[in-house]
Amino acid sequence: MRLSARSRRAMLAAVAGTTLVLSGCGKDTGSGSGSVSLGFVNGADTEFHTCLQKALEQTAKSEGAKVYTANSHQNSGTELSNIEDMISRNVSALIVQTVNVDALKGDIAKAKASNIxxxxxxxxxxxxxxxxxxAVVDLGKVGALDAGWVAEDAGGKDVQVGVIAGAPGAASDLLVGGFTKALPGNAKVVANQPGMFNAAKAQDVAENMIQAHPDLAYAFVANEEMGLAARKAFDAAGAKNVKIVTANGTDEGLAAVKDGRFSATVANSAMTIGQTAAKNAIGLLDNKKVDKIANIPLLLVTKDNLSKAPQYCPK
Structure with a gap:
């Protein structure tokens, strides 16, 4: 009987699984013992990425699949190298949290050429x-939900808005684009700078922003870790009145909404994304009836609906 390409890959992965070494980590981080092996190429080291990987690994293990992980640390060149490394392991499928959507063309071409x-x-x-x-998050909608809150809160008054973006490319561009396009005409973006998804960098950006624009009324910050740093900078500069809207829905972020440090956040559960990716990738490999494109639920969270926020990170 002639085996399919996928079957040959799965058999090779099962035989070689215990001897594989994860590139850059010096040890095998696979979990589970099934014939399906997944290569997960993560994009960065934020809480989102950590929770995403944890959820994916836990779910894959419960499904009997083996997982190999690598991290591209926001570098598209490293991402392609990681994908090449996973291809050399002959994994059953690759799961990728990309660094930059523009890098995907090369990533997909590499994988397709290897029938992975x-x-x-x-x-x-x-x-x-x-x-x-x-497993898709409508990142433009995330930004638009925050913009909608700003529009309602501003109530037609002319207001100044600052944007602290993440790293250029992929998630940050989509978030910021969704936010700025959905703002009403009375809300003017007076500053838009990258915080690189780094708290220290975001704090510096916020300090410079409030000095240059002392009348700033709102700040959209691309994730809650940076948002908390921006809050410190604004408060230290005597600008406690600047209202911050952000995204993720972490425990710390929800606590900041509760006590007023954030005015709103958009819950975008890393746990749900990771669980969905692992289950659906394995299901699609097995030709099961699962959604090829799964849309992750989003929720604008304020003090009024905190109890409805989904769990962000697996325990």
Missing amino acids: PIYLTSVATSDVNDILGA
Whole structure:
């Protein structure tokens, strides 16, 4: 009987699994003992990425699959190298939290040339025929939800808005684009600078922003870790009246909404994304009836609906 390409890959992965060494980590981080092996290429080291990986690994293990992980640390060149490394392991499928959507073309081409299907987290390609599937977060909608809160709160008054973005490319561009496009005409963006998803950098950006724009009324910050740093900077500068809207829905972020440090956040559960990616990638490999493109639920969280926020990170 002639085996399919996927079956050959799965058999090779099962035989070689205990001897594989994860690139850059010096040890095998696989989990589970099934014939399906997943290569997960993470994009960075924020709480989102850590929780995403934890959820994916836990879910894959419960499904009997083996997982190999690598981190691209916000570098698209490293991402491609990580994908090449996973291809050399002959994994059953690749799951990628990309650093930059522009890098995906090369990533997908590499995977397709090796007959290894690729599953995406957070974003999807314009041509979904090129991928196994995706767990998609409408990042433009995340930004738009925050912009909607600003519009309602401003109530038609002319206001100044600052944007502290993440790292250029992928998630940050989509978040910021969704936010700025949805702002009303009376809300003017007077500053837009990258915080690189780094708290110390975001604090510096916020300090400079409030000095240059002392009448700043609102700040959109691309994640809660940076948002908390921005809050410290604004408060230290005597600008406690600047209202921060942000995204993620972490425990710390929800606590900041509760005590007023944040005015709103958009819950975008890393746990849900990771669980969905692992379950659906394995299901699609097995030709089960699961959504090829799964849309992750979003919720604008304020003091009024804190109890409805989903769990962000697995225990």
